[in-house]
Amino acid sequence: MPGMTSHLFQPGQTVVRREIMRGEPWIAIPQVCVQDDGDLLVTYTPGGTPMVYPQAGAFPVGEHPWKLAGSTYWRGHGRLELHWTGVEHSLFLFWDGPERAFQGWYFNLEDAPRRTAIGFDTLDHELDVWWAADAETYEFKDVVEFEETGPARYPGRMDQIRAEGRRIAGLLDAGEHWWDKAWADWTPDLSWQPRDVPAGWESVAFEAR
Structure with a gap:
């Protein structure tokens, strides 16, 4: 992908995940780089990480659902x-409880x-x-929420997104694993604390889909 390797991140560096909805920033989550080789980028969102929303915008499909729900920071492990x-x-990988038990694999369809x-x-x-x-x-x-919203x-991408879901299911049905299952046993660096988004994050140039 053009530009994919133009910005490599170092372990421990802040990596801001932004969602761009219909040509506008929708949400920003400051994460921590775990590893980055230009092909696989692994990031971590510590508990307590702020969820940041733009102050202004047209929001043709409404503001981010997490903002509407009052979510201001990431909870849990x-x-x-x-x-x-x-x-x-x-x-996505999640853990839960005082023993930090692995919860499962969450294949998040996204840009x-x-x-x-x-x-x-994304x-x-x-x-x-x-x-x-x-x-x-x-x-x-x-599934219902996807079909409704x-x-x-x-617009114009519904079939493509459904096809990606079918592709993932087909690979899993065939017993394919395109990720390292050892990530289930991964633990974060204890020094990694929640990060802040940089000032002006909304104005950083983006490529719209």
Whole structure:
């Protein structure tokens, strides 16, 4: 992907995940770089990380649902994200409880990452595939919500997004694993604290989809 390797991040560096909705910044989450080789970018969102929303915009499909729900920071143990060059989904990992038990694999359908000077841009596609750690197989999530909101959020892209969901399911059905399962045992650096988004994050240039 053009520009994908133009900004490589170092472990521990702040990486701002922005969602761009219909040509406008929609949300920003400052994450921590775990590793980055130009093809696989792994980021971590510590518990307590702020969720930052733009102060102004046309918001043709409304403001971000997390803002409307009053979410201002990430709760819990934190979230690990695996992003691949040119791939229209990422893989989220979650842990829970005092023993930090691994919860499962969350295939988050979203725009392939487009790198910026401060991090990367994407857009959550709402449709997801969830494989709980204690389950025999996966399940699709937010199917109804995707069908209801998708035509306005992703005009002309619904079939493409559905196809990516089917592709993920087909790979899983075939027993394919395109990620390292050892990430389930990963633990964050204890020195990694929640980060702040840089001033002017809304005005950093982006490539619209």
